[in-house]
Amino acid sequence: MSYDVIIGLEVHVQLQTQTKVFCGCSTAFNPQAPNTQTCPTCLGLPGALPVLNKKAFELAVQTAMGLNCEIPLFTKWDRKQYFYPDLPKGYQISQYDLPFSRNGHLDIPPATDGDTPIRVRILRAHLEEDAGKNLHDESGRGAGSMIDLNRAGTPLVEIVTEPDLRNAMSARRFLEELRLLLVYLGVSDCNMQEGSLRCDANVNLHVHGPDGTKIPTPIVEVKNLNSFRFTEQAIEFEVARQWEQYQKTGQTIHDAPKVTRGFDPDRGMTYALREKEEAADYRYFPDPDLVPVTVTEEQLSLWRSRLVESPASRRERFRQEYGLSLYDAQVILDQGVLFADYFEQVASQTKDGKQAANWLTQEVQRVLNDRRWTLTEFPFPAPALGHLLSLVSTKKITGKSAKDVFNLLVEGDEPEVVTSETIDATIAERGLALVEDTGAIDMAIADVIGRNPKAVQDFRSGKQAAAGALIGQVMKAVKGADPQSVRERLLKQLEG
Amino acid sequence: MSLSAKDVEKVARLARLRLNETDIEQYAAQLSQILDYAAILEAVETEGVEPMVHAIELANVWREDEILTSLPRQQALQNSPAQDGKHFVVPQILDAS
Amino acid sequence: MSSTAATPINQLSMSEQLQRLQNKAISSVELVDATLAAIETHDGSVGAFLQVYPEQARAQAASFDERRARGETVPSLAGLPIAIKDNMCRTGDTVTCASRMLHNYRPPYTAGAIERLERAGAIVVGRTNLDEFAMGSSGENSAVQLTRNPWDLERTPGGSSSGSAASVAARYVSGSLGSDTGGSIRQPAGLCGVVGLKPTYGRVSRYGLIAFASSLDQIGPLATDVTGAAILLEAISGHDPRDSTSVDVPVPSYSQLVQQPLAGLRVGFCPAHFSEGLDQEVAQTIRQALTLYRQLGAEVKEIALPHADYSVAAYYLIAPSEASSNLSRYDGIHYGYRSDKFENLADLYAASRGEGFGPEVKRRIMLGTYALSAGYYDQYYARALKVRRLIRRDYDEAFQEVDVIAGPVAPTTAFRLGEKNNDPLAMYLSDIYTIGTNLAGIPAISLPAGYSKSGLPIGLQLQGPAFEEIKLLQAAYMFEQAAGVLERKPGMVGG
Numbered sequence A: 001m002s003y004d005v006i007i008g009l010e011v012h013v014q015l016q017t018q019t020k021v022f023c024g025c026s027t028a029f030n031p032q033a034p035n036t037q038t039c040p041t042c043l044g045l046p047g048a049l050p051v052l053n054k055k056a057f058e059l060a061v062q063t064a065m066g067l068n069c070e071i072p073l074f075t076k077w078d079r080k081q082y083f084y085p086d087l088p089k090g091y092q093i094s095q096y097d098l099p100f101s102r103n104g105h106l107d108i109p110p111a112t113d114g115d116t117p118i119r120v121r122i123l124r125a126h127l128e129e130d131a132g133k134n135l136h137d138e139s140g141r142g143a144g145s146m147i148d149l150n151r152a153g154t155p156l157v158e159i160v161t162e163p164d165l166r167n168a169m170s171a172r173r174f175l176e177e178l179r180l181l182l183v184y185l186g187v188s189d190c191n192m193q194e195g196s197l198r199c200d201a202n203v204n205l206h207v208h209g210p211d212g213t214k215i216p217t218p219i220v221e222v223k224n225l226n227s228f229r230f231t232e233q234a235i236e237f238e239v240a241r242q243w244e245q246y247q248k249t250g251q252t253i254h255d256a257p258k259v260t261r262g263f264d265p266d267r268g269m270t271y272a273l274r275e276k277e278e279a280a281d282y283r284y285f286p287d288p289d290l291v292p293v294t295v296t297e298e299q300l301s302l303w304r305s306r307l308v309e310s311p312a313s314r315r316e317r318f319r320q321e322y323g324l325s326l327y328d329a330q331v332i333l334d335q336g337v338l339f340a341d342y343f344e345q346v347a348s349q350t351k352d353g354k355q356a357a358n359w360l361t362q363e364v365q366r367v368l369n370d371r372r373w374t375l376t377e378f379p380f381p382a383p384a385l386g387h388l389l390s391l392v393s394t395k396k397i398t399g400k401s402a403k404d405v406f407n408l409l410v411e412g413d414e415p416e417v418v419t420s421e422t423i424d425a426t427i428a429e430r431g432l433a434l435v436e437d438t439g440a441i442d443m444a445i446a447d448v449i450g451r452n453p454k455a456v457q458d459f460r461s462g463k464q465a466a467a468g469a470l471i472g473q474v475m476k477a478v479k480g481a482d483p484q485s486v487r488e489r490l491l492k493q494l495e496g
Numbered sequence B: 001m002s003l004s005a006k007d008v009e010k011v012a013r014l015a016r017l018r019l020n021e022t023d024i025e026q027y028a029a030q031l032s033q034i035l036d037y038a039a040i041l042e043a044v045e046t047e048g049v050e051p052m053v054h055a056i057e058l059a060n061v062w063r064e065d066e067i068l069t070s071l072p073r074q075q076a077l078q079n080s081p082a083q084d085g086k087h088f089v090v091p092q093i094l095d096a097s
Numbered sequence C: 001m002s003s004t005a006a007t008p009i010n011q012l013s014m015s016e017q018l019q020r021l022q023n024k025a026i027s028s029v030e031l032v033d034a035t036l037a038a039i040e041t042h043d044g045s046v047g048a049f050l051q052v053y054p055e056q057a058r059a060q061a062a063s064f065d066e067r068r069a070r071g072e073t074v075p076s077l078a079g080l081p082i083a084i085k086d087n088m089c090r091t092g093d094t095v096t097c098a099s100r101m102l103h104n105y106r107p108p109y110t111a112g113a114i115e116r117l118e119r120a121g122a123i124v125v126g127r128t129n130l131d132e133f134a135m136g137s138s139g140e141n142s143a144v145q146l147t148r149n150p151w152d153l154e155r156t157p158g159g160s161s162s163g164s165a166a167s168v169a170a171r172y173v174s175g176s177l178g179s180d181t182g183g184s185i186r187q188p189a190g191l192c193g194v195v196g197l198k199p200t201y202g203r204v205s206r207y208g209l210i211a212f213a214s215s216l217d218q219i220g221p222l223a224t225d226v227t228g229a230a231i232l233l234e235a236i237s238g239h240d241p242r243d244s245t246s247v248d249v250p251v252p253s254y255s256q257l258v259q260q261p262l263a264g265l266r267v268g269f270c271p272a273h274f275s276e277g278l279d280q281e282v283a284q285t286i287r288q289a290l291t292l293y294r295q296l297g298a299e300v301k302e303i304a305l306p307h308a309d310y311s312v313a314a315y316y317l318i319a320p321s322e323a324s325s326n327l328s329r330y331d332g333i334h335y336g337y338r339s340d341k342f343e344n345l346a347d348l349y350a351a352s353r354g355e356g357f358g359p360e361v362k363r364r365i366m367l368g369t370y371a372l373s374a375g376y377y378d379q380y381y382a383r384a385l386k387v388r389r390l391i392r393r394d395y396d397e398a399f400q401e402v403d404v405i406a407g408p409v410a411p412t413t414a415f416r417l418g419e420k421n422n423d424p425l426a427m428y429l430s431d432i433y434t435i436g437t438n439l440a441g442i443p444a445i446s447l448p449a450g451y452s453k454s455g456l457p458i459g460l461q462l463q464g465p466a467f468e469e470i471k472l473l474q475a476a477y478m479f480e481q482a483a484g485v486l487e488r489k490p491g492m493v494g495g
């Protein structure tokens, strides 16, 4: 017997606004100062009212557009009602039957060149407010839980996928692609330590019956996975557990209701959450304190036209236009939108994507890492690097010299911004320009051969290494000669 | 529409209201009576009528994403029945409430 | 008896009080003192106030007096004592909603309407009693005290703005603020022989009004006369960006325009408002009012509100549904009453809410929770919202024909305290004439139209199109002048 794994994800993404979704309190992550970013509205005080943050709605729409969703022209807010200490109103303002977006998709990029992407359909994305945070007493003495409402009211987009994922690895790669997209769109910082991106995974199996039918097992929702690795681990654990369970009990989706489980990262295991006595009845109804949002087709096309290019589209262009491998393209994309922009500027200037990619992923990244610079602090603007690399490809300087120049110009605490002129001046100053006077080189070779009969003898008797010493002497004599060319001409004379 | 004591208990659980026996009995009778009366709405032809959620129907009411002063913590906590000077405090929370 | 020098100044109309303050015939301290003295004398028996702020009120009065003495320009209501219903927030106050749940609740902010009122110079002298969380029609659902009708202390002042109506009827103050979700300003105004106005939904900010049913609630004025209501309405109206449902339309100068005669007034009446259940004396008085309008040159014609009979049923599904949600926040965690009889968290909620809320509030939470619960939403809540739209359409059509619709406020005069205690449905049905207004979001005014043989006030209600409060006020003023109803006051204040 075998089975298919069926996975759907619900991802909660914190939007990058200054203020909360329905009040003017700051959304800054501030667990050190609990309950200092609250007001009557996000405390749920009697009489306080919500007013929608325009920016939150705009970022939510951009998110949905990035996910290729339809944006209906009418959307509204509903109350989802349940009691919990981190939910001060006794309801969460969310969206029920008319979310602001639905029916999109996000493709998981191929893992290696030659593979095809995997399409994951997006059922819907809706905007809602986050709850506060319960801090549990870890002492076990039952002293009680503490509640911090700083986070209460932070704007969240909940993205719900169709159950299109077939293994834990794809789920992880889907999340990675989603994070890349959200970061590129500038809608979220996706900081998982701060809880900006959280995931619930719905997992079950379709067991292949002997007659070719597929038997679905009960669905399990693993809640609150706050890292991609945990998501992958939790799903893997669940698949194994559910398969074992099925073999033991034969329970199908019709025999048991959907249950929720938590994940313990220390043990790498999921565990049952205490079941409620009755199925949740959230009593959704339209929030009378908030009015609907309507948009026009014109507004939507304007927003669409301003949308940042998606990582998927860039990845494809980097491969097509600049001839990068999937791996190199991904390395560059993973560094963020500024880095990718920088790459494109350099590559389009030098017309050599491979060279630009090598330089960016090696030299530039090394310096950025060593100096802890962001790209905006980096003193080498793209046109300057483009100039430097062009000098290499037109054989004006050697690759080694280019690296020397590069390292020289980024030295110091606060190096000056590099220009083409400073590069040229440095090359001239250091005499790094390649000498193209072949006559001078040939004379120097003849001179060196004349002065080193022993080495010439060794070479001719088969000691290839002896040429190295001779090349070194020629290079010393003719500063700025291209070592490749010196080598070629020397060998010719020795063999001639 | 007749509500049983069991129905009332279920609703009370959903609404987080502790009721005693007498309350439950009384509410069962009174809620049944009110819902019976509300059944007159079934006689109204509502085919194609949009539900009216708001008394005055507005759309697109926004605020700009600008930070306003939050309350000092002491004021945020001032009405809490139990607090530790920094947080609201509640009895140990189990997995589900 | 007209206002003579012998009339205590707290019993003067609002416009007279303001005029005397302005020309310094009286000081604000004198007026506040007269108010406090009247409260001291009579409120032991009336029970209108839950809290009075004597020191604060005198200090504010003294400050306005000084400013006036220095010749400073002061705002239009400077030094005028006003009572407010105890469901509106103000920093520093304790706001209870007459509930055990909020017995010690101190809001850290002030309601939009109260901000406007105070910016206009009015002095909040105290907080008035109400049915718990504004749920009720008699004041008897207050967890704190009974309020009695100044016309007959054995009778109800109506509700839920019981204390706001009684404090004006007893002439402690010339005006007060109430809130109206299904008639909670107009019905007590009617039973107490004062003027009460429920503004168009969105006319007055709800920010800081402790919600009962968000899509129906509206703050409005009560006053001894129509002009007073116009003055107060002008002070509290206007857009508030903190309330998404507040409407940004200009506020006419109600106080200036109220006394201008209306030419070509068309007054509608609806036969459904004269159906069974309406007290004969009340019906008679309303018919006389229509006759008076005819005599004043108005065109009086019959209009139809075909869905009026469904308004109570629709209302008692919509309002409790919203209430069940709005009142979820009272959980004993972040503020309000917390029971000490609990074993765990779920228990803490149920015990705190079970003990903190009174029977009527719990009844409505139960009803609303049921109406919104899985399997019943479409049958009850969604259907009620559709009927609501039909009710609104009826009004839209009627206002094609007429400027205002006249009718009774309540089916009877003030009933005896305790009379309807054990019959919630009967109590709900007494809201039949006022509820349609809230469902439709339109404005309506209640004003004294006459008195029963036993000397109890009978109220006339005028309903108007959205944002046409001025028409209501002008039509009401015409009637008030012609009917001579202002002459009578409750016996306890020397009427």
Ligand SMILES: [Zn+2]
Residues within 6 Å of the ligand: A020, A023, A024, A025, A037, A038, A039, A040, A041, A042, A043, A153
């Ligand atoms: Zn806030």
